[in-house]
Amino acid sequence: MSDPYTVLGVPQHADYDTMKKAHHGLCMEFYTNTRNPDLCAAAHEKFKRVQDAWKILSNDSTRAELDRRIRRAENMESDPKASDVRPALQNGPAYNTRSASNATSSYNAGPASHPSADQGGAPETWETAKKVYDKARSKLSIGVERLKEANDLVPTDHPGHPDIHSVKPTADRAKEISEAYHKASKLSTEACIEFRLAKSGFEEALKLSEDAKEAMLSVPILATQLGEYKEMIIALNNHHTEAKNYVETSNNESRKFHFFAMAWFTEAHILEKGDQEGSRGLDPVFDVFRLG
DSSP, rough: OOOOHHEEEEEEOOOOOHHHHHHHHHHHHHHTTTTTTHHHHHHHHHHHHHHHHHHHTTTTHHHHHHHHHHHHHHHHOGGGGGGTTHHHHHTTHHHHHHHHHHHHHHHHSSOOSSSSGGGGTTTHHHHHHHHHHHHHHHHHHHHHHHHHHHHHHHHHSOSSSSGGGGGOOOOOHHHHHHHHHHHHHHHHHHHHHHHHHHHHHHHHHHHHHHHHHHHHHTTTOOHHHHHHHHHHHHHHHHHHHHEEEHHHHHHHHHHHHHHHHHHHHHHHHHHHHHHHHHHTTTTTTHHHHHHH
């Protein structure tokens, strides 16, 4: 096996993020080259070396073992007493071969030190993300329906606050308007709850999709699959923004409808009192002065 650092094109002191970026670039190069029939075979061969190198360098324990063997080999090269072992070293980097074996054993034994190095969970994570996504979209749809029902309850004859209307309805109609706004407020609150759940669901699905995409970049997949991942992440971001906006809208509508419900409730009592005073032949406006 070739030197993992050389395969990834990074120095031995490279940090994890640098190696991750290099690995990602080589993966994208692989996807591009596989579309060319003349480069496809060589691309797969190179990709296998890249993956072997990544398995070692993305795991702290296997990388540390590799570094120890490199230092040991360098010390032997610089020590005159080690001349008898130089021919063995010149026959090939034995430390790399053994490190690759150790890396494979360590990788198969459990997750690597960095979550993104776990390459086997992409399909499962992807399926989970899609289920969470579907559930969140369902919540979003329910919220939209509730908000529509709320707005449908807004009276067309006396919309808004009672003070803006010069022609007043009857007391009974004012009570009906108050009740309609009360129901609209409750429906808007229910919609807000659904939108909040949808927003949280989209956030969870987005994180799962990003994790799946990260793991996916560590294994060979078709370009169409990569496109599907990207399209879903774009859709998730759009739906998340939509849900976030709906949360604010439905919350504002709920407060507004509640305010109108209370205003019309008060107006109904004023109108009702006016009707009662009018039936006794008293002017409701100057009633207090006449009775005084």
